[in-house]
Amino acid sequence: MANNNKKRHFVQLLSSIAVNGNFKGFFNGRIYTGKTKKICVPILNCYSCPGALGACPIGSLQAVIGSIKYNISYYVLGFMSLIGVMFGRLVCGWLCPFGFIQDLLYKIPTKFKLTVSKKANNILKYLKYAVFIIFVLILPMTLRDQFGMSDPYFCKYICPxxxxxxxxxxxxxxxxLRSAIGFLFNWKVLLLITIVILSISVYRVFCRYICPLGAFYSLFNSISFYKIKVDKDKCINCNACTNNCKMNIEVYKKPNSAECIRCGDCIKSCPTGAIKSGIFIDNERFKTKKVNSYNAKLGKSSNS
Amino acid sequence: MKNIIRNIIFIASIGLIFFGGFRGEIGTVFNKAANICLECIGIG
Incomplete structure (x- = not known):
C-alpha cells in the first residue's frame, strides 16, 4: 500500500506542477495570461494562482453564471460532466493539488487522528452538495448587482x-494588494488555517465535506467509465478493504460509492485480488493468480 | 441501463462544451482567468 501511495503522490506532484507551470509568476507576482487560460483544468486549482496555466472549473462556472450575458455555463458544466462521466472522483484522488496537500497534512504524526462516526459522516457528506447548489449555482444566479453581475460566492467566502x-x-x-487586505482576507485565512489543522486529524476533510467539485464528480462515480469492481467469487469478506479505506467506505458493498476518491488503497489491501479498477472492466474475468496463492497459504485448493 | 445513461451523458457533455463555446462562453472564462480575481484572493 505504501508503494501505491508513493506512486499516487508522485502523480499528484506531477499534476500540481503541470497545472501550475508558470514558475516565473511565483517570483514576479503576476498571473499567466496565455491562451491556455481558456481551458478548464479538471481539478480545483485557482486561476489567480501565479503559476496557474488553466482555469478552475468552479471559478469559471461562477464567472459565466455571474456575467451579464449568461445565466448558466454549458461549456463548464459540459466539461465537468465529461470528466465526471469518464473518471468520477479519480481526479480527486490522483490529480488535485489541494487534495495532495491534505494527503501530506494527514501524514503529520499526531495523537489526535479522528475517525468521523458513521452517523456524523452520513450527515456531513451532504454539506458539499449544499455548497455546490447554494454558493456555486443559486447565489451567483440570483444575487446580482445593478449591472446584472454577481460575485463568485464560493471563491469569495469559502475556497481555501x-x-x-x-x-x-x-x-x-x-x-x-497587501495594502488592500481587510476582513474578507482575514476570514479566508482563518478558514484555511482551520482546514489545515483539521486535515492533520481528519483525512481529506475539505474533499469529504466542502468541495463543490468533488460533490459534482461524485454524482458520476457509479456510472463512470472508470470504475472499481469487486469479484464476489474471490471476496472472502475479510474486511481488509473497508479497514484500509480512509474515506470510511464499505468497499465490498459499494465499490463505486459517491464518497470514493479512487485512491486504490482497497485494491492493494485485498489479500485475494478481488478488487480491480479500470475502464471497461464490467465483463472482465479477473486473473486467479492472487487468490490461488492466498488459498495456498491457507492450505486450501483453489478448485475446492 | 447504466451504460446507456453513461453514453448519453458522455455525448451530451461533448455537445454542451461545443454549444457553450459557440455561445462565446470561452471568452468569458478567459477574461476571468487571465485577470487577477480579487474575490478569489480575498480582497474584492
Missing part, C-alpha cells in the same frame, strides 16, 4: 485553495 494558491502568494508579492 484560492487563499493558499493565490491569496497568500499574491499578497506577499504585491505591495498594492
Amino acid at each position: 485553495a484560492g487563499t493558499l494558491e493565490a491569496g497568500i502568494p499574491l499578497t506577499l508579492l504585491n505591495k498594492s
Whole structure:
C-alpha cells in the first residue's frame, strides 16, 4: 500500500506542477495570461494562482453564471460532466493539488487522528452538495448587482485553495494588494488555517465535506467509465478493504460509492485480488493468480 | 441501463462544451482567468 501511495503522490506532484507551470509568476507576482487560460483544468486549482496555466472549473462556472450575458455555463458544466462521466472522483484522488496537500497534512504524526462516526459522516457528506447548489449555482444566479453581475460566492467566502494558491502568494508579492487586505482576507485565512489543522486529524476533510467539485464528480462515480469492481467469487469478506479505506467506505458493498476518491488503497489491501479498477472492466474475468496463492497459504485448493 | 445513461451523458457533455463555446462562453472564462480575481484572493 505504501508503494501505491508513493506512486499516487508522485502523480499528484506531477499534476500540481503541470497545472501550475508558470514558475516565473511565483517570483514576479503576476498571473499567466496565455491562451491556455481558456481551458478548464479538471481539478480545483485557482486561476489567480501565479503559476496557474488553466482555469478552475468552479471559478469559471461562477464567472459565466455571474456575467451579464449568461445565466448558466454549458461549456463548464459540459466539461465537468465529461470528466465526471469518464473518471468520477479519480481526479480527486490522483490529480488535485489541494487534495495532495491534505494527503501530506494527514501524514503529520499526531495523537489526535479522528475517525468521523458513521452517523456524523452520513450527515456531513451532504454539506458539499449544499455548497455546490447554494454558493456555486443559486447565489451567483440570483444575487446580482445593478449591472446584472454577481460575485463568485464560493471563491469569495469559502475556497481555501484560492487563499493558499493565490491569496497568500499574491499578497506577499504585491505591495498594492497587501495594502488592500481587510476582513474578507482575514476570514479566508482563518478558514484555511482551520482546514489545515483539521486535515492533520481528519483525512481529506475539505474533499469529504466542502468541495463543490468533488460533490459534482461524485454524482458520476457509479456510472463512470472508470470504475472499481469487486469479484464476489474471490471476496472472502475479510474486511481488509473497508479497514484500509480512509474515506470510511464499505468497499465490498459499494465499490463505486459517491464518497470514493479512487485512491486504490482497497485494491492493494485485498489479500485475494478481488478488487480491480479500470475502464471497461464490467465483463472482465479477473486473473486467479492472487487468490490461488492466498488459498495456498491457507492450505486450501483453489478448485475446492 | 447504466451504460446507456453513461453514453448519453458522455455525448451530451461533448455537445454542451461545443454549444457553450459557440455561445462565446470561452471568452468569458478567459477574461476571468487571465485577470487577477480579487474575490478569489480575498480582497474584492
